[in-house]
Amino acid sequence: MEELGKNMVRHCGGMPLAIVVLGGILATKNSLNEWQLVSKNVKSYLKRGKGQGVEDVLELSYDDLPPYLRSCFLYLSHFPEDCEISAKRLIQLWIAEGIVLSNQNKGNGEEIVEDVAENYLIELAERCMIQVGERDALLKIKTLHVHDLMRDLCLLKAKQENFLCIIDHSSGNQFRKDISSSTIRGVHRVAAHVFPQVQCIKNPHLRSFLFFFEVWMHQTNALTDPRMIKRVNYILEHKENLDLVSCIFILWTKYILWRSWTYMFNNFKFLRVLYFEGRVDDAGIKLPCDIGNLIHLRFLCLKDLSFIMPKLPASLGSLRCLQTLDLRVQRIVYLNGDVGGPIHVPNVIWRMKQLRHLYLPQHCDPKTKLKLCTLRNLLTLVNFNTRNCYVGDLHNMMNLRDLQIFGSFHIEDFEDLGKNPAILGNNNILRSLTLTIESIEIPDPRHLTHLIFGCANIYELRLVLKIGKLPEYHHFSSNIASIYLRICNLVEDPMPTLGRLPNLRILKVREDAFTGKEMACSAQSFVKLDFLSIYRLHNLEEWKVDEGAMPALRHLEIFECKNLKMLPNGLRFITNLRKLEIGWVPKAFKDKLVEGGEDFYKVQHIPSIEFHRCG
Structure with a gap:
């Protein structure tokens, strides 16, 4: 086998990536016959291609993937070049798309789907199809990226299999001509790396729409003067006069954004994934109520979008199929165009009983009071606090793995901490606990001790608060x-x-x-x-x-x-x-x-x- 391996390495032309990927293929083979088959395939690919070595070996690595890993790999084509991808976010997207399903193991019950997806990610890393960035305290993959040549292969295969359509700078005028053609009508997924003409997309059967706003912000800034945006924001809050041209121009751009939102919500009613990545300081006046039309949504991420009106629509309650909901939006409140201020979240999240990952805004207004006791499948809960939520609801979240508390944390119901049950009930699978209270407010040290003591199996603890003394x-x-x-x-x-x-x-x-x-x-x-x-x-x-x-x-x-x-x-x-x-x-x-x-x-x-x- 050693001599066979040396012969295959010679075919890689001294390219490190090709050698590493070939090693990843061989690592999955357990017999001499399997190694001989790989060697035969390497020679076959080299003869069929142009003898470029690395490209041929990379193509072999894709063809060697088992069927359950191919869609997982192709999904990486959504992300821009040199993007550092969150493993947790990628897994949530896989699951929402139905690419990863739970396994039924006889004798062991049903394996949680996130664990299945994590194993798939590990297998892609072992095959050298992805490159691992950060790892967590248990050495699990936290972030990852894709080598440029591997990404080229991913894009090529995604195009050949009509896996998705990418809107980027390279699309140029050709995209404007073809956006409503069969090219985009025949795909179920769209990834926008620049600001798209959403109204030109005529595909009612679209299943996922992913936006990457680092470039989109550049495009929108080219359409508007930031100083004018600040002036119109001032007008909208203070109802004062502004010169007519400036006011019409800025309101027109906000109207375009509003039309884009409403068009998506009314024409892509089969969407399962709606994802935004990157900060958008001006996402419009408010989130339209029409979002309630997307009743098939499994994944909704609005992180870092900023709106003038701080009230989210109650129609969110219609999204009963949601598995991941990220509401970490922000409000434009300052005259200089900065963002901040509280967000009102309607008390409708309790209807989303399939939720597995919930991210609340960091700052909710005092009128927000959320009932979460029905979310028994929840694995991730971020920005929980006792001012806007009920501490007793944590007792029902028996599957919670990651709890991040931000803001106030008082446990009035637990006056006699020695006799009351643990705050998290009998949850023995919580892995990560974060408690962040960045104010002069000092929580009762008994509450902190009681909370930590109830987390019997956590491996990660983050404390950002004034406590004076550790438990x-x-x-x-x-x-x-x-x-x-x-x-x-x-x-x-x-x-x-x-x-x-x-x-x-x-x-x-x-x-x-x-x-x-x-x-x-x-x-x-x-x-x-x-x-x-x-x-x-x-x-x-x-x-x-x-x-x-x-x-x-x-x-x-x-x-x-x-x-x-x-x-x-x-x-x-x-x-x-x-x-x-x-x-x-x-x-x-x-x-x-x-x-x-x-x-x-x-x-x-x-x-x-x-x-x-x-x-």
Whole structure:
């Protein structure tokens, strides 16, 4: 098999990508016969093609995909070149399109569909069809991208199989001529990388429409003067006069946007996916009520769209088939055209009983009060708070995996925390918990302790709030692999508590998470810590690391700790440390660490040391 492999590598013409992809194909083969078949196919593709090596091997890699992976791969053609793709978002799109279905495993019950899709993603990575970007604390794929040559293959196959139509700069005038032709009428998917003439699309059977607004914003800005937009926004809020030409011009552009919305909502009634990516500072006056016509929608993402009127339509309640709903829209409120301010969400989400992923606006107005107790299938809940939602509804979400609380968090119903059940009921599958309260409001520490104690199996914890003191060690899940702390204003050193967590791999202590002057990591603490980031601890002066602490640490970041006198002597005992990054510290601090400096002995074993804006 070794000699056979060498012969196949020779056919790759020394191209690294071709060799890697070929290795991905061979990794799925378990016998000599299968390897021989691959070798035969490689020779066949080279003879059939022009002997270009990498292109032929890439085409073979696609043809070698099992049927259930082909549509998953082709779906990547939606995304623009060099796009960093969120794995979670991609999986949600796959599921909404029906590309990935749950598996029925005898004896093991039904496997959750998101886990099936995650396995597909892993298989594409193992076959080198995608390139992995970030990984989470459990080393699962968090982001991914597609190599340029692999993307060219993806686009070619998508076109050959009539998988989708892409509207981009290359479409040019030809697209304007063909947009209503059979080219677009015969596809079920459209991806717009520039601002499209939506009204020209005559395809009532369209199933998905994906917008990527980085380019669309450039196009709309070319049509309008930003200064004029600010002036018309001022008029709409204050009902004052503006010169007639400016007012008509800006109102006309807003009318075009409104027509685009209403045309989509009235003519593409079979849509299953409506997706927007990228910030759009002026998406029109409001979201039209006609959105309620899209009763087949499985996926709706309105993230970072900004409207003048802050009230979402009650017709959203008609979208009973939704699986993913992202309502993180914003409101244009300031005279300079900035965005912000509260959004009113009607109390209709409880009707969407098939919801699996719900993203609420960060700021809802005081009149918003949402009943969510019917959402028993929910896996993701983002921007939950007790001002606009009922804390008791969390008790019914038995499948919740990711809970992100933003804003107020009070548990009036849990006066006697010792006798009441866990806030999350008997949920034992919650993986990630985020609590963000960026205000002077300080939650009751008993509530925080009770919430964390009820999360028995989480692996990721993010705390962005003033708490003064961490809960005791035994209140934390032993499974926690990642902790992020910011503005916690901890008076006591958190390291003795955090260092006892047996599976902690990532620790980020950011911006006034700790307000004390001394921090210490004792021997035998942080046994699995791989990455440590210390950032903007303004009062920190001394950091001690005992020999035997953090034995697995590979990457250390220290930024803007300007009162820190020196690096701990104990760093020299961490032999696995491979990268040290230091930034925004006095020049004298840096000079001690460079070769010839008095503290160089502490870091001389580290292969990569980077300094950023020191001195």
